[in-house]
Structures are given as C-alpha cells and as structure tokens.
Amino acid sequence: MAIENTEDKKEMKVAKLCNGTVIDHIPSDKLFKVIALLDLEESKNQITFGYNLDSKKVGKKAIIKITDRFLKSEEVNKVALLAPNAKIVIIRNYEVAEKILLTFPDEILGDVKCLNPKCITNNEPMKTRFRCIDKAHGLFMCHYCERVVSTEEIVLNK
C-alpha cells in the first residue's frame, strides 16, 4: 500500500501517479468487486489500492491507481454497475489528460449472473448476455430468458 501520512494535514493520501488510470470515489465495500470485474487480479501492471479513505461524498471511499495502463470507456463502463458515481481519469505525466464519463454499458457479456434459476445461462455452460434497456434507471434484460434486473439487484459472476 503506497499510503503516506502527511503530518501537517493529518490525512491519508495515495501516492501520485505518473502515467495510467485512476478510479476514484468507489464506495469502499465495492472495491474488491470492482477489482474482480476489471480482472485486475490478472494484471501485470503496478497497481495501488486505497481502502476506507475518508470521503465527504460517499463516507468511506476506495481508490484504484493503475500504472501505465490507459483504460478505454468501453472497458470501464461496467464499473457503473457497482459504482455509478466513480470518477475515472487518465493521467499522463502527472497531469489529468482525460476524464471518462461513466455510463451504463449497452451490453454486458459474461460478467453478470442471471437471477432466474430457470434461465438457460444457469443450466448450460455458456456466457450470460444482458442488454441495457433503460440507461436512466439502470435496467438490464437477459438476452435469453428476457427477465429484467436493476443495477441494485445485479449479481456478478465473479
């Protein structure tokens, strides 16, 4: 953990990133799920995680800093399923080069479990597939059994 105590401000601070992607304002209890969703366990890049950091907005927040990897919006949009208010920025040479605005993905392949036990995806070795049918309310429909789930109900396959 590259967390340092700045004595004069008495607050936790995560080391600055030179180049890479920062995912900030993740509710703390969602951190490990976000890590799994983005397959960061498989990553060879240097990654810094901050956990239970104080946040005025979300109480306890978490942060992820990935060195030398620049995530594209289609890769990070699924973070919206867990942390719709997360802030994602691309850093180049210590400066914010780009802010990625999170929106719900049009389609989710494999990451979300269908809650219907009678759905084919729970009875056959196959990938799930969900289509976003309402971006404003975060509603997704199973491509196979056509049941609708909201982001609050979503269960990840990981």
Next chain:
Amino acid sequence: MANNTSLVSISQYSKEKLLEILDKAAKFEKNPNRKILDGKVVATLFFEPSTRTRLSFETAANRLGARVIGFSDASTSSTSKGETLKDTITIVSNYADVIVMRHFIEGAARYASEVSRIPIVNAGDGANQHPTQTLLDLYSIKKTQGTLENLKIAMVGDLKYGRTVHSLINAMSHFNPSFKFISPKVLELPTSYKMFCKEKNIPFEEYSELNEEVIADADILYMTRVQKERFTDLFEYEKVKNVYVLTNKLLENTKDNLKILHPLPRVGEIACEVDENPKAYYFQQAQNGLYARQAVICDVLGVDVD
C-alpha cells in the same frame, strides 16, 4: 453459426411479417394437404411433454409431406445422461432441416438458435415465449373479426404469469387495440407490460371482477387458467380459483361479434354450458394452430406457399 430465420419470440416479427404469416395460414386452411416439404425432415424435440402442441406441429409437418423425427419427453433423450443442450442441438441439426423445440428452461430456444445450423421454431420455453400460440391467437382473432385493427380485447385470469397474454399484448400492439385486464390482485399484469402499453399509447383498464358490465363492449374475450403451481400460498389459490368462471348468463348482453378464446387446457374457468354458445371459439382456435404452424415451418425453411 446463428440461423436468423429461426422463430424464437413473437416480438421479432414486424406488423408486415405477422400479416404475411397469417396470409399463409389462411392458404393452408383452404388446403392443408400440400406436399411442398417432400424430402425434408422436421425434428420435434420436446424436453417437456406437451401432447397438444407436439401433435399440432407433427400434423403440420406430415400434411406438408415432411418426415418427422424426435422425442416427446427428455427422459428418453441423452439429456437424462447429462448431455448439454448445445450438443443435442448440434447432433440433431446434422440430421434434420428444422428443429421444433419445447423446453422447460427459459431462453433455451434463443440459445439453440445461436448454436444451430438449421432454423429453430420455439414451441415454448418455460414461462418465457410460445410464439406459435400467439400466431394462432392472432389468426383466430382475424378470422372471426375480419380484421385485427381497432379491437376491444378483454383478458381474464392469470395475467401475471400467463405468457400467452404477454405475447398477445405484444403482437396486438401493431393494430391499435384497447384492453381490459381482469384478474385477482395477486395475478395482475406485470408493470413492464403496463409500461409497454403506455409507451405505445394503447388504452387499458384494470378490473378485479368479471361481470357483465366489464365485458359488454368486448370483441374478444381471452380467458386463461389460474394455475395452481404458480402459487406459493395455496390458501391464496383457493381464494381466487373460482372467482372467474364464465357462464352463459354472463354472456347475455355481450356484443354479437364477441368470440371467446382460451389457450387451453381449460379447467373450471369456462363452464361447460358455454361450449355450445356460438360465441365460444376455443376449440376452433386450437384447430387454427395447425395452419399457423404450417405457415411458420414453411417460413423458417424459406419455402413459398402458392
């Protein structure tokens, strides 16, 4: 791999496509015996028993001159040995030209259509879709009313779980209908279908009581069975099971053109005395299933009907 002529869900059909299928069905009603599928093999894979639907499809195939292979119960197939659906479909698609499939698992037909080289016709996948039932419902409505446009349709019974109700609402949405939904509170139409009606500007009213007044202006009375297996609380089932029983007395002041439809099997929701009423149409409705299924089999195979 996916075969895009498959029929998985009624919502995949446009208004024009629905009317085209119904026109073909009308040709088969005039002459059901046409050997236009001579040399073709139709596989009927029924992973759950449904004698009525299977016989209807097999009769359709036979009257078109095709040969039929298949099974009527999953216990007689390799599924009972743990074979995946994908493997079963792959093997059968080596033998047949079209697969008619009934499955207790929801989404099975969509998945089968993605892994199959040959077209799939969904003959019911759990509580999800049963598009040929909807086509025979539409055919019956068009035949008895002369049109599908601007009709008043009253739907009665289990509107929550009744997939035929949901699919019929979807299909009728092309034809400017107005609906009355009559059901016990615990079995009312799901919000998603009410939203669907609102989005399409389809007027609807909800009632919890079946009486003369509610059905007085209806052109079609679509009855459904309240299914015992849908209730977790059997006390609730006992309370509602006999609430909606259609009798001749209830039909006295209905419109002359009213026809009563029911996807069958019926249990107690239509009194037997109604069978003789000229407004009863549910048995002819089932017969129309043959023509609708002949039309669908030809359509997915790309075979023209003269």
